[in-house]
Amino acid sequence: MSYVDEVLERVIAQNPAQPEFHQAAKEVLESLRPVIEANEAEYRRDALLERLTTPERQLLFRVPWVDDKGQVHVNNGYRVQFNSAIGPYKGGLRFHPSVNLSIIKFLGFEQVFKNSLTGLPIGGGKGGADFDPKGRSDREVMAFCQSFMQELYRHIGADTDVPAGDIGVGGREIGYLYGTYKRITGLYEGVLTGKGLTYGGSLARTQATGYGLVYFAEEMLRANGTSLKDKTVAVSGAGNVAIYAIEKAQQLGAKPVTCTDSNGWIYDPDGIDVALLKEVKEVKRARLTEYAAQKPGAVYHEGKGVWTTKCDVAMPCATQNELNLDDAKALKANGCMAVCEGANMPTTLEATQYIQANGMLFSPGKASNAGGVATSALEMSQNSERLSWTFEEVDVKLQSIMANIFRSADAAAKKYGMDGNYVAGANIAGFLKVAEAMKAQGIV
Ligand code: GLU
Numbered sequence: 061m062s063y064v065d066e067v068l069e070r071v072i073a074q075n076p077a078q079p080e081f082h083q084a085a086k087e088v089l090e091s092l093r094p095v096i097e098a099n100e101a102e103y104r105r106d107a108l109l110e111r112l113t114t115p116e117r118q119l120l121f122r123v124p125w126v127d128d129k130g131q132v133h134v135n136n137g138y139r140v141q142f143n144s145a146i147g148p149y150k151g152g153l154r155f156h157p158s159v160n161l162s163i164i165k166f167l168g169f170e171q172v173f174k175n176s177l178t179g180l181p182i183g184g185g186k187g188g189a190d191f192d193p194k195g196r197s198d199r200e201v202m203a204f205c206q207s208f209m210q211e212l213y214r215h216i217g218a219d220t221d222v223p224a225g226d227i228g229v230g231g232r233e234i235g236y237l238y239g240t241y242k243r244i245t246g247l248y249e250g251v252l253t254g255k256g257l258t259y260g261g262s263l264a265r266t267q268a269t270g271y272g273l274v275y276f277a278e279e280m281l282r283a284n285g286t287s288l289k290d291k292t293v294a295v296s297g298a299g300n301v302a303i304y305a306i307e308k309a310q311q312l313g314a315k316p317v318t319c320t321d322s323n324g325w326i327y328d329p330d331g332i333d334v335a336l337l338k339e340v341k342e343v344k345r346a347r348l349t350e351y352a353a354q355k356p357g358a359v360y361h362e363g364k365g366v367w368t369t370k371c372d373v374a375m376p377c378a379t380q381n382e383l384n385l386d387d388a389k390a391l392k393a394n395g396c397m398a399v400c401e402g403a404n405m406p407t408t409l410e411a412t413q414y415i416q417a418n419g420m421l422f423s424p425g426k427a428s429n430a431g432g433v434a435t436s437a438l439e440m441s442q443n444s445e446r447l448s449w450t451f452e453e454v455d456v457k458l459q460s461i462m463a464n465i466f467r468s469a470d471a472a473a474k475k476y477g478m479d480g481n482y483v484a485g486a487n488i489a490g491f492l493k494v495a496e497a498m499k500a501q502g503i504v
Contacts, residue, residue, distance in 0.1 A: 063100050064089045067109040078162035080380060080405070084169045085113055087409060091484040092491055094476045106503070108495060115168060117141040120161070121211040123189055125203045127196075136160075137208055139187035141221055142168035145497040148219055149185030150175055150253075150433060152226030155204075155233065157192045164188060166380070167226070170404055171433070173490030174426035177465050180437040185221055187212070193228050205236035213241050218249040218443070224436050225254040227379065230300060231266070235259075250443030253436035257448075262439035264454040265432075270304025270402065271455070272431015273375060275462035277400040278312060280423055280482070281373075283470060286397075289313035294369040294396075295332075296320045297377035298341050298348055301402045301429065305375055307334045318366050320378055321348045325366040328358040370394040377402030385410040392418050401425035416481065427469050427486040434461045 061069075071085045089096075089109065096103055103109060123137040138161065141149040151171040154163070164186050172184030189208060193201050216223060225234055234254045241251055248260075255261035264271070274288070281287050293309050293316040295302050306316040315331045326332070326348050333355055340350045352360035367374065367387035374391055376383045380403065388411040391399065398421035401407060405425060407415070415422045435458055442448050465486075472492075473485030 062093075062097070063104050063109065064093055064096050067113060070110065071113050075162075075165070078165060080162045080166040081169065083409060084166040084405060087405075087412075087483070088169070088173065088487050088491070089113075091481075091487045095488055095491065106499070108498065111498065112143070112172075112494070113169070115140045115142045115165065116144060118161070118165075119187075119215055123191070123204065123207050123211070125200075125207040127200050127203075135189045135191045135204070137187070137189045137211060138164045139212060139215055139221070139223070140164050140168040140185060141215075142184045142186070143172040143494060144183035145494050145501060146176055147181035147183045149221035150182035150224075150436065151184055151186040152188075152224045153229045153233075153237075154186070154188035154226040155191045155193050155228030156188070157190055159188045159190045163380070167404055170426050172494060173487060174430045175433055176490040176493045177427060177468060177486060178430050178434040178437060178461055179464055179468075180434060180461075182222075182433065182437050185223075186226075187223055188226065188229070191228075193233070198232070201233060202236045205233055206240045209237045209240035210244070213244050216241075216251055218251050218440070222250065222436070222440060223252055224433070225300075227299065230254070231256055250440050253439040255439070260439075260443050262435060262442055262448065262454055263451040264458065265435045265439055266300065267304040267307070268435035268454075268458055269301045269429055269432030270306070270377070271308045272434065272458055272462045273301065273305045273377070273400060273402045273428050274308035274312060275431065275459050276423060276428040276466055277373065277375070277398065279463050279466040280400070280421055281398065283466070284421060284480075287312075288373065291315070291372040292317055292370070293373045293375060294318045294366060294371035295375045295377055295402075296325070296366050296382060296406070297379075297403065298337065299377070301432075302375075302377040303334065303337055303341065305377055305402050306332050306337065309375075310334065314373070316375075317371070318369050319348065320366050323347060324349070324360055324362040325364075326351055326358055326360055327369060328355060330357055367391055368394070371396050373397065374399045375402050376406035378406060379403055380405045381408050383407045383411050385414055387411060388414045391415075392420060396420060398422070400428050402429050404429065412483065416483070421480070422482060424483045424486050426490065427465050427482060430465055431458050431462055434458065
């Protein structure tokens with residue numbers, strides 16, 4: 061049996077009931093086959109893939125907290141410190157009822173390669189809790205964040221592990237988490253990113269994932285002889301990634317016509333009104349029905365169906381496995397030419413294979429959504445030098461990082477005879493740097 065198959069069997073046997081983690085491991089290891097085969101004896105002797113697929117440390121902890129009525133709740137807290145070969149663990153915290161160890165491990169595993177691809181010195185980790193902030197008061201969210209940090213603080217630090225936001229964790233949550241860390245440790249340090257601008261946050265961090273996605277999409281389209289200008293774009297999600305992807309796509313002359321939340325989706329034939337979307341989601345924290353109520357011409361659809369929209373480019377920016385094989389077929393039938401992932405692993409393996417086999421361009425999230433974590437690394441740099449850069453300085457760096465990520469993935473795909481396969485290219489380019497660093501540091 062080949063080394064890749066052996067390790068995939070081991071991942072499944074040793075991590076039962078973790079389908080998302082199996083999926084991420086399969087997607088990465090399958091596409092690394094040519095590199096692994098060229099170095100099989102050495103990698104096998106060093107158990108490189110076993111080490112790569114086993115987190116350095118997995119923390120599971122109890123998070124008790126009291127709601128506004130005096131009721132005590134208990135949630136599960138997680139931090140998986142996956143790989144620190146190229147830098148301190150770095151990756152977001154997700155607060156969502158679906159969070160479990162499988163989800164956190166898939167995200168942490170993806171983060172290792174994503175962070176490597178940015179070219180910046182950050183290792184990979186991920187964390188979160190099965191807490192649902194939806195419908196909770198600010199006081200309740202604060203109580204939860206304080207309890208979560210009362211355990212997490214002992215495992216993190218500006219030079220060891222630097223969490224940030226993800227689904228359900230935005231500026232408000234980072235603020236409460238930071239305040240608690242500072243109170244317990246007495247340290248005013250860059251231990252979290254995505255901080256507010258008054259206490260060490262970076263300009264452009266809020267926009268970075270969405271903007272970066274669009275910069276990447278533009279690079280990819282240009283390399284394939286076209287651009288975003290005048291393209292109709294279907295976007296899913298209505299969070300931080302989706303909002304700023306829509307904003308930047310409009311600035312580049314495209315027309316994003318959809319967005320979604322967990323209940324339904326908006327089709328706005330005139331193009332999404334970003335100011336209204338921000339008002340509904342960022343200020344009121346309301347549902348998208350509110351957008352439809354305020355925007356003449358916009359149609360609200362209950363449930364799923366966003367990928368039946370006629371579009372040139374699809375940008376899934378909501379969550380994992382939100383775009384399946386039927387969705388990919390619907391996109392193809394409607395003439396869609398490119399799928400650019402803004403979320404982490406939003407496309408199922410079957411859908412990805414269909415998209416690639418049917419002549420559509422495809423960019424994996426670990427490449428096209430890396431602008432968020434890359435800008436987090438820029439926030440760490442600013443915190444270390446105790447300075448803050450202008451929006452333009454950060455944005456220019458972000459643009460060049462996204463262009464470099466595209467070039468690295470493109471070059472690696474070409475080098476291994478898979479021209480245009482940016483999944484393989486991103487995985488290979490991300491892997492090689494981590495593998496080299498692991499080799500140099502010995503068996504640890
Ligand atoms: N949660 C984001 C991601 O998936 C950002 C992580 C970070 O900034 O550390 O990459």
